[in-house]
Amino acid sequence: MIRISLDLMGGDFGPEVVIPGAAKALERHPDVTFLLFGQKDKCEPLLAAHPKLKQNAVFHDCEVAVAMDEKPSQALRRGRYVSSMWMAIDAVKKGEADVVVSAGNTGALMAMAKFCLRTMANIERPAIAAIWPTLAGESIVLDVGATIGADAQQLLDFAVMGGAMARALFEIEHPKIGLLNVGVEEVKGQEEVREAGRLIREAGLDTIEYCGFVEGSDLGKGTVDVVVTEGFTGNIALKTAEGTARQIAEYLRLSMSRTLLAKLGYILAKGAFDRLREKMDPRKVNGGVFLGLNGIVIKSHGGTDGEGFAAAIDVGYDMARNELTRKIESDLNRYHAQHPKNAGPEAA
Amino acid sequence: MIRISLDLMGGDFGPEVVIPGAAKALERHPDVTFLLFGQKDKCEPLLAAHPKLKQNAVFHDCEVAVAMDEKPSQALRRGRYVSSMWMAIDAVKKGEADVVVSAGNTGALMAMAKFCLRTMANIERPAIAAIWPTLAGESIVLDVGATIGADAQQLLDFAVMGGAMARALFEIEHPKIGLLNVGVEEVKGQEEVREAGRLIREAGLDTIEYCGFVEGSDLGKGTVDVVVTEGFTGNIALKTAEGTARQIAEYLRLSMSRTLLAKLGYILAKGAFDRLREKMDPRKVNGGVFLGLNGIVIKSHGGTDGEGFAAAIDVGYDMARNELTRKIESDLNRYHAQHPKNAGPEAA
16 A cells, blocks of 8 residues: 655645546556645535545645745745645655655745755755656656756765666666766866766766766667756756757647648548657656655646646655665665765865 | 858768758858868869859868867867868958858867967857757857856856847847746756846846846747857757757657558648658758857858758858857947956955
């Protein structure tokens, strides 16, 4: 049995999307029980429409809903202990849930998750990992926005955590890891990236296979299982890829609706177009995973629909079933036992 | 008359691509004369096949061809004064050509261009500007790889130079400029980007319209005419977008060849697909522009074909015809006259 805690009030549409999404996910995973956190007056009527979900869930009334445009600091002040977001996270801390899923605002969710769950021992800053569709299947890309300006040691931590996530999600023993870098000759990229490459190589991690530098063009190819980068670049890359996909979908739509012949062709090839749309559907790979905290937190896109939210629950389900947190902890402990942190300046 | 200097030996295929590309470009721009630099034995037979080009060009024999995998420092040592790349650039310096186009290796081309042409007064480091296809038309994105880790002042210089390029290329008076940043709440991105935003706002530049921060998803939308970013992130964004476009083209190809009905639909909609392919064709927007040097240098993709190289020549033609260098110089002088650089530490 997997216990999943849900923030019903998160996202652009709150319980109207989260509750049907949970119902969908339950159909796929009948061994799930839900802990639901939300404002009673808004959630109860919607829950009534999903008797099977209601039967497999415990509902908790919460006073406060964190707004999508609320600053993290304000959300913390206003929503600590009393908001659906906080209480959903707290259920993981208390050991009542295995994973929490929220479509709420990223900054607030990260701030509350850090405050409530705390970062793991030896991890200074958490990361957000995205699941990236590739020609070879799927890859994990991290960090896509939690830490701006990670240093070499933090990039190494990301590699260890991303490797553990790949082992949990893709069920492969030695995931291939690459560091995102630029390929221009002799301008070999940021100092931190080069230093991280050296650290990872020297660490001789036996849980991953380090493959050196990869470029932006490798992301869509799926050259490696895990791409490690600092949060600023990772966030830009993620949003650039999403934007490019939307741009091409729009080109396609315009091209196909221009002439009668093209429209007819579209109708005949509709099955193929549907498969393509499915491939390109951002809802299918919805769910950023917060790594480096004492508990699994899944962030769904705020603007997603029920199908997309169900996909985020799927990710949470897989992570919990494969004991992601324990895998990360054990990999990190293993690394840090072999490489104790510098004790002082004389070690530098 | 526009005088264009070409490095015939650059690119994966050298004169076999550059010469037919030049011939194509000449058909579109009969007012061009070419200065051609290459190894005689390799170029003369190919030139013989293009009598019209030969008639409108002066050929210069060069001893050395810079290799695609040569390190910039080595290329400089081996190729200074004697390589086709150097001599093609030098023609701009001598005032014999208005612009130089090369498909040679980026690092070597930048190193030679910096050494030969020098950076403009007040510009510390040059930038590479890419022309980015968007839903709204085209944007300029810089820097895509010349400077790793630009500071706020350098980002401001990029904004001025990108603005001048937009005025020359798109013929608009006040191009819209955005700074690439991440949108995660309260994690407002790199210190340099925020500081650059402040500097640009305070500078009150009357040649551009500053629109604040944009995100990765804005690149494909064409929210602004010029997107300014530091070279590491810009390079990753460019290659991620190119990779995503290739990935979706591959999905499309697979989808359309799977069933007989889809194939039939493809045939009927072929005109539309051709238009789509044209939209997505990287050859159509081939040509990175080196900005900040005393002369215009256009970098073509190394792996392009004649059509793509001709597109790079088109870019050079537009830049030269619209007097890009003079526009940049005048915009920079205007800014720096109003904002003299700090004279010493006491000014900080």
